């Protein structure tokens with residue numbers, strides 16, 4: 001009784017407190033209801049959960065069988081089926097370390113060592129060749145592991161590089177300042193696709209005869225080059241938000257440039273720009289799907305390949321929804337984490 | 353002879369605006385100088401030239417006999433013997449009070465953490481704020497912040513202290529607690545240059561008064577003479593405005 005009354009008051013206050021608001025509430029509820037009932041029919045009532053492609057074509061609902069049939073390929077690409085435990089192990093290790101590192105109490109040097117270890121272990125796991133693991137060439141890597149590797153390594157390298165570039169752009173030394181500014185503006189002036197092309201087509205031309213750099217590494221370099229320019233501008237925004245008095249107080253205490261930056265300015269500046277930083281990271285996570293144009297099979301490309309299977313033509317919606325859910329899961333967690341960090345630092349009274 | 357600060361024919365420009373015009377000022381060890389003057393007269397700029405937060409164009413500034421140049425090592429070692437307290441405190445908001453105090457001893461002086469903590473706790477006691485050691489600056493009142501800022505400078509064991517209007521940003525009831533700390537410091541023989549309009553403090557503490565206007569030192573005299581018998585018209589006018 002009490003509860004329903006509380007609910008009524010809440011509805012009255014938040015949904016029906018004016019004519020306009022009541023109208024909008026009703027419209028939205030109707031649309032939502034229509035959509036949900038349609039989705040329910042598609043995904044549950046008329047869906048094919050057991051059967052084959054023919055059964056799917058007859059039914060008007062979702063073809064869940066398609067995902068059941070293809071999820072292995074979408075998630076892991078052309079990685080040999082017998083060895084599939086290796087990328088799975090990689091993903092589990094990686095996600096565990098990401099979660100471990102997200103706690104502030106673990107922000108210390110030994111976590112960095114863990115990351116270096118993980119990098120080593122996952123290279124061995126994915127590539128094989130020692131410990132009697134069969135070799136798996138990198139052009140067979142694909143799907144989720146590839147997307148995660150490109151993104152995680154991309155963040156790890158481009159964040160510090162972005163900080164260096166941002167400091168460079170504000171440096172008093174003209175050569176450093178001009179170089180940083182030109183680099184940032186140049187990179188921001190071109191689309192990432194062209195950088196990927198350059199690194200996969202032009203970059204090998206500059207290498208000495210016989211030296212071949214792995215295609216994944218070339219794509220990784222392009223991604224890092226691109227993202228660090230954006231990161232630099234994000235960090236620069238943070239640096240500009242720090243009052244001059246902070247620099248002066250640090251310098252007046254005899255701290256040198258690097259100490260001033262590391263101990264006083266950057267800890268504050270980086271906290272100020274947590275939302276745009278995570279924004280850039282999320283953008284990069286999704287942009288890794290562009291590697292499709294240099295024929296790398298990331299999550300997006302494996303899904304598209306699965307759609308082209310002649311036996312299973314025509315299940316685009318299912319495929320796209322499947323990977324949309326995966327992308328959403330990751331991006332949503334990142335956004336959520338960013339808000340947690342913001343709250344934590346605000347509680348500590350970051351700014352006077 | 354024992355001049356710790358020697359400023360000779362100092363001139364400084366911001367673009368083509370001349371802020372300081374041919375300033376000469378010497379400070380002996382243990383001397384207390386109070387600088388006053390209307391807003392915009394160049395007081396802050398002058399004392400910021402002493403620890404080279406500002407770069408001058410003409411003349412020379414010597415601290416402990418060493419001339420300030422662009423040499424980074426000279427600048428950094430000078431800043432370790434010249435402490436500075438700002439109008440707006442400039443505490444580091446992301447660090448606790450204790451961390452604010454131990455930062456410079458640990459990094460600029462390379463003391464280990466225990467030594468730094470010992471010094472920090474000692475000065476927190478002196479400015480009577482030990483109970484706030486683990487709070488963040490945002491949780492303190494203005495007067496407390498300024499006392500922390502003074503303690504932070506003292507942790508480097510400076511020989512000279514510069515104060516740039518340390519009480520102007522404070523609510524009136526908090527001015528005294530800060531002036532008390534400064535008075536105590538003066539009594540212990542610290543060499544001090546204070547920019548302040550607290551004339552009571554000046555009368556009590558100053559060995560010499562300096563009055564500045566439009567980038568020049570207009571009058572430099574003992575406090576008795578300065579308050580009872582100012583020479584220039586501008587000083588008289590300024591004192592009239594500030595004392596009444």
Ligand SMILES: Nc1ncnc2c1ncn2[C@@H]1O[C@H](COP(=O)(O)OP(=O)(O)O)[C@@H](O)[C@H]1O
Nearest residue numbers: 366367371389390391392393394395396397398
């Ligand atoms: N960074 C700066 N750039 C340009 N002009 C400045 C700068 N800092 C101070 N000024 C100018 O120099 C003059 C003296 O400033 P300041 O030394 O702060 O005066 P005071 O401390 O006596 O009020 C003022 O007119 C001020 O506008």
Ligand SMILES: [Mg+2]
Nearest residue numbers: 395396397517
């Ligand atoms: Mg001033």
